[in-house]
Amino acid sequence: MFRTTAVRAQSIFRNALTPKKAQAATVSRFMSSHSTETDEQFDTRFENFFNRKDIDGWEIRRGINDLWGHDLVPEPKILIAALKACRRVNDFALAVRLLEAVKDKCGPKVDEIYPYIIQEIKPTLTELGISTPEELGFDKPELHLESVFHIH
Amino acid sequence: MAGTLVALGLRAIKHVPKNAPLRSAAAMSSYTRTLIGKREIVGFGFNGEPSYIDRADYPMPAIRWKEPNADIQALREKEKGDWKNLSVEEKKALYRASFCQTFAEFKAPTGEWKSVLGISLMFVSVALWAFYGLKAFVYSPLPDSFKPENRAAQLRRYIDLHANPVQGLASKWDYEKDDWKK
Numbered sequence: 001m002f003r004t005t006a007v008r009a010q011s012i013f014r015n016a017l018t019p020k021k022a023q024a025a026t027v028s029r030f031m032s033s034h035s036t037e038t039d040e041q042f043d044t045r046f047e048n049f050f051n052r053k054d055i056d057g058w059e060i061r062r063g064i065n066d067l068w069g070h071d072l073v074p075e076p077k078i079l080i081a082a083l084k085a086c087r088r089v090n091d092f093a094l095a096v097r098l099l100e101a102v103k104d105k106c107g108p109k110v111d112e113i114y115p116y117i118i119q120e121i122k123p124t125l126t127e128l129g130i131s132t133p134e135e136l137g138f139d140k141p142e143l144h145l146e147s148v149f150h151i152h
Numbered sequence: 153m154a155g156t157l158v159a160l161g162l163r164a165i166k167h168v169p170k171n172a173p174l175r176s177a178a179a180m181s182s183y184t185r186t187l188i189g190k191r192e193i194v195g196f197g198f199n200g201e202p203s204y205i206d207r208a209d210y211p212m213p214a215i216r217w218k219e220p221n222a223d224i225q226a227l228r229e230k231e232k233g234d235w236k237n238l239s240v241e242e243k244k245a246l247y248r249a250s251f252c253q254t255f256a257e258f259k260a261p262t263g264e265w266k267s268v269l270g271i272s273l274m275f276v277s278v279a280l281w282a283f284y285g286l287k288a289f290v291y292s293p294l295p296d297s298f299k300p301e302n303r304a305a306q307l308r309r310y311i312d313l314h315a316n317p318v319q320g321l322a323s324k325w326d327y328e329k330d331d332w333k334k
Contacts, residue, residue, distance in 0.1 A: 068210065
């Protein structure tokens with residue numbers, strides 16, 4: 001009885017137990033490695049990402065969320081590419097949200113960095129007809145939302 | 153019999169269908185539809201769940217905030233044209249259709265720290281009153297050894313015993329002048 005079970009189990013686990021030589025050659029080593037990408041390459045990579053002609057809303061959002069995981073304020077040229085991508089997919093709200101997020105990303109240096117970025121991307125904003133959050137009145141809290149912890 | 157069952161069970165575990173993620177996505181979509189209604193899934197969000205949350209570290213949520221209705225559909229048609237033709241109200245309506253709160257709104261201070269501080273201090277005051285109550289009505293008075301003259305006598309005794317003569321008490325005492333070293 002037990003023998004039957006053992007034999008069957010052995011046949012099932014055989015593949016897992018025998019080392020796979022073919023894979024061993026291609027397996028990557030899990031070692032820490034530092035990125036050798038320079039800042040210029042990083043900027044160009046994201047600029048090219050947003051400049052793709054066939055980009056869709058999903059990819060724009062993914063690109064922005066990825067970019068926001070880095071400890072940096074994106075260069076104006078990346079933002080210009082992203083804003084134009086928003087224009088191509090006809091999503092105005094995304095463009096305004098992006099500008100708001102940039103302002104938030106400036107952190108404590110918002111008074112230094114944000115005006116510079118707006119100054120750099122102003123031609124694009126005018127060209128595409130994008131309003132800054134300030135023009136829409138989004139720089140101050142506009143609506144109050146009751147906390148979900150206080151509703152009931 | 154039991155062996156067969158075990159073997160079949162293991163086989164089932166081993167032979168997980170290759171399209172399992174796809175299948176679970178299909179099952180999830182029907183369930184999430186009941187949760188998110190007709191809201192459009194527009195992105196990955198912060199963890200792949202089709203949920204809406206305003207987060208500064210993931211500025212783009214996975215779904216739009218509002219379910220599409222006739223007004224929003226009309227706005228979306230207009231959005232395909234030149235954005236310069238949109239009025240400020242229309243731009244704001246478009247934003248609110250996609251997002252719930254602006255950054256300024258969800259990062260606005262709630263003032264909650266005041267109630268937290270206040271309630272904490274209330275608990276501290278209760279603890280202090282309890283301490284003084286116990287001191288007044290429960291504990292017996294401090295022993296005699298806490299009286300100043302008893303403490304002075306104990307210090308004198310330590311000095312007489314030459315306690316800690318290298319770096320401590322006795323090293324600071326001048327035994328010839330019978331006073332502290334200057």
